[in-house]
Amino acid sequence: MLPLRDDIPARRYPVVMVTLIGLNVLAFLYELGLGRRLGEFLFLWGVVPVRYTRPEIAALFHPAQQGMAFLSSMFLHGGWTHLLGNMWTLWVFGDNVEDRLGRNRFLALYLVGGLSAAVLHVLTNFHSAIPTIGASGAVAAVMGAYVRFFPHARVT
Secondary structure (H helix, E strand, O other): OOOOOEOOOOOOOOHHHHHHHHHHHHHHHHHHOOHHHHHHHHHHHOEOOHHHHOHHHHOOOOHHHHHHHHHHHHHOOOOHHHHHHHHHHHHHHHHHHHHHHOHHHHHHHHHHHHHHHHHHHHHHOOOOOOOEOOOHHHHHHHHHHHHHHOOOOOEO
16 A cells, blocks of 8 residues: 655745655666666675675675665665655655755665664674665664654555
């Protein structure tokens, strides 16, 4: 079930939310153009737990590459449905949360939510060699903030 809209109008234009949606769409369009190189790209830029839990694999990556994957994985998606579901949910709830928190704190919430989800995934899937991608953790953080800030909002 996807939310269609809420009953709380935004007070100002959600610059950060729209920018995040744009970055996610651009990253996905880039993915679409990779063809057979997509798997390698996702292994490099997604969060792959064995890259962090097996020293012989971790040694193949520079520390900056290891850290960057936690950020870049938030902007990659596994298909149109994955992308559209995350971005639509962000569209419905993000404007009000950005209004309440302000632009900088909203961006921090989004990034910390996505980073936390990626770290939790590594900690609970030590032996997985499957890349983890998507903005679901970041969007979940925004949804959690929305529920906390607007408990009586009507969501259709």
